[in-house]
Amino acid sequence: MKRLLPLFLSLFLLAGCSGADTPVTQQLFAMNTTMTLTLYGSRASDAALSAQQAINRLDGLWSRTKASSDVSRLNATAGDPAPETEVAPETGALLSRARELGALTGGALDITIAPIMDAWGFGTTSVFQESDFRVPSRTELDALLPLVDSGRLHVSGSAEAPLAWLDGPGMAVDLGAVAKGRAADLLVPLLTDSGVTSAILDLGGNLTALGTRPDGTPWRIGVKDPRNTETYFCILSLSDKTCSTSGSYERKFEVDGTTYHHILDPATGYPAESGLLSVTAVSSDGMLADGLSTACYVMGAEQSVRLWREHGLEGAGFDLVLVREDGSVWITEGLEDGLDFRGEEAGYTYEIIRR
């Protein structure tokens, strides 16, 4: 009987293995999108609950559709003489960082673009419908463009009690281009503190691969085919990275045979026409990835590669997948390891971009 004991023990351990490999999946609706958290670890259920609470709290701070949010209060007092709005520490840090990203991208990312978004109907509603969209006139856009200026968004006070204000009447902030990435950055330490070492956070198509798969191999993340969104054209091998994708296919409408999409160029007020179908930005800094996917879409492939060559190794660093209208895909060299390109049949070709 003594001989059989190790056998029973080993069976017991094997049973334990299969349990640890079963993730906890939490789905939620926040930030005007669906989110799915897939968490591995013995305390994953508790972690999922605290993650959900954290996301809802951030949504309550950064939403433009909730009247009590930091962003709504900041926008409501734009241009007032004594307007400083007390905001949460997370909001203060986010606003400051968004301004830095604006400077880094030469203004291609500007969170004060809200008045232009509203003119097109891409703005404040939580549920978009065809009838919300309209094509504003050049005169209307020219009158609104001076309101798009991150330099006139001021953040002061301490990190614990920040103050923010917009110094022009009619100015407004929209955090749609950075909020999900920043939310992912804030979720990661919360999850790892709860013992989660493997997770996929899907915040509305912004994917964060935390750690590695439970078996120790990198996560495999598909990049959506912008011409056929049911499938993906390549698979990236990632660990401890966030990837964010911006594409004209996400939200668009058609008037008189012309299609208008939602990625607006802060310089012109029009949907960006930069020769790109989509941009995926990858970084261990989620907010950087999120902001860069929008900014690089606006900048176009050549300028994005220049930005990558000059700044791609600074701080957390970043890499890019740029899908051009002619079907050529530029992938920067940091993503070459473990790259699985599947786009040939769909007419895509790829090239690794080196420094």
Next chain:
Amino acid sequence: MRSSAAERTRPTFWDALVVLAVLAAAGSLLFLFRPRSGNFLTARIVLDHELVAEIELTALTGPVTLEVPGAPYPITVEAEPGRIRIAHSGCPNQDCVHTGWVSRSGGQIVCLPNRLVISVSGSNAPEVDGITG
């Protein structure tokens, strides 16, 4: 005093039994966790976190339609062998209808105004852990 087990040099009947038992246990575990053959697709329709229906797409022999009960905007799901879509929806933005057919494991259709999510999963392990876009 040394144990009798340490003194023995030749395997006994009990040693053989342990080896056999381990092999049998390993074999049965492999059998229990064997990858299933074929590509079975299942669609789970979830309305505001409640599972409304589960459809075995590969087991269908013809088209099936389902009016989702309790949806804020009337919504009709259509399933065919191996694929599923939202055929009609009373929601304002129609993103769900525009998504079209989903026939791949890991695919998803979302109707945000209805808080409805259809997830398609297969018995084959999906090739990717997530999709960005």
